[in-house]
Amino acid sequence: RDRESRYYPAFLKPYVRRLVDVGEVAVALYAAGVSQRKAAEILSLLLGHRYSHETLSALTDEVLEAAGAFRTRPLPEEMAFVYLDGLSLKVFREGEGIVRESVYVALGIAPNGERRVLGFWLLPTESALGWEGVLEELWQR
Incomplete structure (x- = not known):
């Protein structure tokens, strides 16, 4: 790190605590049909940090909101x-x-x-x- 905080290596994102995106893993487990409580247990075992089912519920709700916004976005005027x-x-x-x-x-x-x-x-x-x-x-x- 330099004095003016301008240098960041490409493989380390600034202010990131985890290398794995917990949201992506949680949504993948949820999409596979794993219950939120069981997904929280799996994430705790894999990542060594305790995640509650409420946290996973909030993550999946965010993804569902993003999917809803994607489905209702305006479309371009013309398509070939x-x-x-x-x-x-x-x-x-x-x-x-x-x-x-x-x-x-x-x-x-x-x-x-x-x-x-x-x-x-x-x-x-x-x-x-x-x-x-x-x-x-x-x-x-």
């Missing part, structure tokens, strides 16, 4: 192409277990060639009514 696709995934639902649901994805390509994910939707099945709702939401945005 818009690709629509649906795929079927196995999803864990509390009380139901693992069920198969459809993910609708909209990918836009700008006139300069830049690709952007315009949105994604998780619906029980792929149907004409589902695609109608997706296109209506894209049109509104």
